[in-house]
Amino acid sequence: MPTRRTFIKQSLVAAGAGAFHPKAAQIMAATDCNGTVVLAQPQVRVLFSGLLAYRFRPGPIAGSFQYCDIDPLKLLPTDEPHLFSVIVTEREGDNTPYMLWRYFGDPAVKRLDRLTLTVDKPMTSGVIKYLHNPFNRSLNTNDCSDWRWLLSLEELFPATPRPYLRDNAFWNGMQVTNGIFYTAIKTDRDRAMLSHECGVRSSPIYSVASVLAANIYLNDDATATLRGPDGDIPMRNRPNVAYEVYFDYNPRRLLVPSIGVRTRTHFHKYYAALEPTQSECDIYYTLQSVRKKGTPDVPCMGLEG
Secondary structure, eight states: OHHHHHHHHHHOOOOBOOTTOTTHHHHEEEEETTTEEEEOOOSEEEEEEESEEEEEEEOSSTTEEEEEEEEEBOOOTTSOOEEEEEEEEEEETTSOOEEEEEEEEOTTTSOOOOEEEEESSBSSSSEEEOOOSSOOTTOSOSOTTOGGGSOBHHHHOOSSSOOEEOGGGBOOOEEEOSEEEEEEEEOOTTTEEEEEEETTEEEEOOOOEEEEEEEEOBOTTOEEEEEETTEEEEEEOOTTEEEEEEEEEEESSOOOOOTTOEEEOSTHHHHHTEESOOTTEEEEEEEOSSOOTTOOOOSOOOEEO
16 A cells, blocks of 8 residues: 555654663764653664554563564454555665565465565664653653553553463564564554443543664674575675665555544454454544544554564
8 A cells, every 4th residue: 555655655764762771872863752862863664654563572671582483463344355565675865765575465365474684794683662661651751762652451441361362363573683672653642542442441541652663773784684484584784874764554445534433443353353352442543633643544453462
């Protein structure tokens, strides 16, 4: 869906820095959006959008993770059709990006083995989430790049034991083994009113992440490699060259609700994938005004579980 991809690309803001990054002092450029630490352009940036589950494998140190699996949710034949798309681009300076590889199709028809994105000489070990405390979803003063704008099972079900996502409820997606994960675009709370509803219970959730991202920084002689069905795609650290990977799983058609109309999202599909299922829950939103930059009108969002 080129129109949505172009919109995401144009509206992406710079990433948040991780306090765990050993070269943070060198790559911090400025601050923006309620104190967000803005990073210099990474050599590799991965953008995620749509009905995707993010599952982190814990690492040896608190706050670190070995990798993150990002997988598209399986849907029923009667559901709104979604398309799975992966695009890898290379850009030199201000030139037009050059497409290195593309995958496009319905994962129920065109099966894909899991993609892996690795770094041969990583600057840091594993992956981290960008967290900037304090974080309170009800406030409008949080860091805009904080990973926690993405809804999680831990937030939605604070009591234990909590439901978990079944492994067989997802298609193969991508495994990322290095990088800083953060929120690239979140919804505008003044424009889209969101609520979490379970049966008769309803609570506001204010803003949520609509596009997620991972920044990968390479040492001088390092290479990031995306391994896919057509072989390896190397992304080498070269002067004035940047790579972007677009990982998208959104409806085949762009769904834009009318202003003032309470609209059901596709979030309930995650609840059907839980064990035990939570079929009575979903997220609804009501648009208050016309689209503004950085707030895509897509009823799909991610979930960390």
